[in-house]
Amino acid sequence: MTEPILTDPRTLYHTEKFVKQDQDTPALQDKMEPKPDCGEESYHGSEELKDRRVLITGGDSGIGRAVAIAYAREGADIALQFFPGEEKDAEEVATYIQEAGRKVVLLPYDLREEGAGKEIVEKAVKGLGGLDTLVLNAAQQIARKKISDLPMTQVKDTFTVNIISMFETVKTAESYLPAGGAIVTTTSVQGFDPSPHLMDYAATNAAIVSFTVSLAKQFAEKGIRVNGVAPGPIWTPLQLDGGQPNEELPEFGQEALMERAGQPVELAPVYVFLASNKASYVTAQIYGITGGQAIN
Template identity: 45%
Template sequence: METQIPPQHQDVQPGIQAELDPQPKVIRYNYRGTNKLKDKVALITGGDSGIGQSVAVHFAREGADIAIVYTEREEVDAQQTKELVEAEGRQILLLPGDLKQADFCERVVEETIKRFGKLNIVVNNAAIQLQHKKFEEMQDEDLVNTYETNIYSFFRVTKAALKHLHEGDSIINTTSVTAYQGRADLPEYSSTKGAIMAFTRALAGNLAKKKIRVNGVAPGPIWTPLNPASVSAKEVAMFGKDVPMKRPGQPCEVAPAYVYLASEDSSYVTGQVIHPNGGTIING
């Protein structure tokens, strides 16, 4: 899946996938669903593009109905996700809004239950990523917005969802390789991803008696709109070349990890993190 990425930049967070060149690979042509998630219902935050979109389509191919949460500026990408999910013969609910608002975090769960009557899988995936090469350039607003989006929403959506989850259901949190390595120019983002990793482990222990599994996925450099929306065009052109595999990954190389964690294949797995990162060893 070698990909040549030309220099490009977007000024809007978390980025618009429709404007990427080349377009990310969302699903492999030879991926065959086997009903691993037959008639399950999944709520995916940040499900309009990138990894979230790929997870939505893979889940749908495995038989799940989908609800996705996204910002209103990402409507074009969300409509593409809708088309892809419906092409798999499954239903999808679009939930535009602001996850920084506590009441909206509750409402997305309520709307999912209203539409589908149940909820089995929660994928906390939404994130923003702001670059600050000098730490003192960070504004308090940057810190608040990043934390409210990247970790507060995970707490709030999960809390609202728990009353509807039962034995065998699962929660999957998107963390990052930066949770383990840190990244000098992404201090807020890296620290929220570290918080997500710790949240995943703590929540897994908390919910083990209820037999609700909680796991995480920590991607490395994956080609999504978050990248050109975060760094310079020159840096984008070098994206992913510093990992052992010497290339960025594609969303379709990450999404099957979510299928595994959402399905009975991982029935004895909780409190763990999968690392699709191109070969970077982080011992975490």
């Protein structure tokens, strides 16, 4: 009898402590140690998203990068928004998309700027010839131990990037999205169980949860599904760009039930499913990928 192929989730990927490291803004995936696994070598598609036209925000590294690679290998063309200064990471992702035989449109935009959400949608539609799927994934996360140390400019920027840009992007995209289209947001376990040093970030993620469910209720009559993914501790450049107190970085993710941080590639199949026709009866849901931490 053939034995099943099983893997122990506790021993997958990086299981040791991380070395102390930080980067200037914007943090680049290429300079991380170890580099996150975004499925560059391991993800294999099966045409779940054949000829879909997708806009992904924050698609140059981390979770967005894993989603972009997976979607391209599932047959989708990709418009990729990224923060200016992250061109090196974005161009690497573009190479993977092109190697999958799919079209890519690179969109360097700072989502803190008014009108950025509108412009990326219009350029995605023009570059891809249409738009049927949104992955709203861009985020700012900067740790501050005390509210007295939290600049109001940071609070405003975090809300603008993390949630206000979603409103602008969806408002512009609504007229283009057809029945059967899908929207997938990235929220966080922080929206359900906030850490004291991530007060502004956690608040925006609670808002994204509400936004996702409200939007799903509005768009159901259009035949457009809206769902969210709530990651836990995932090894991405966000953590090195002020996202975690530097002294806590070596222990990042070790408190999870799996006793390690997650890798971006481990989220990609859920994003694929939520965009695909297989999720035809799934809307207004938040999927936790947290290594065991509850989101309910």
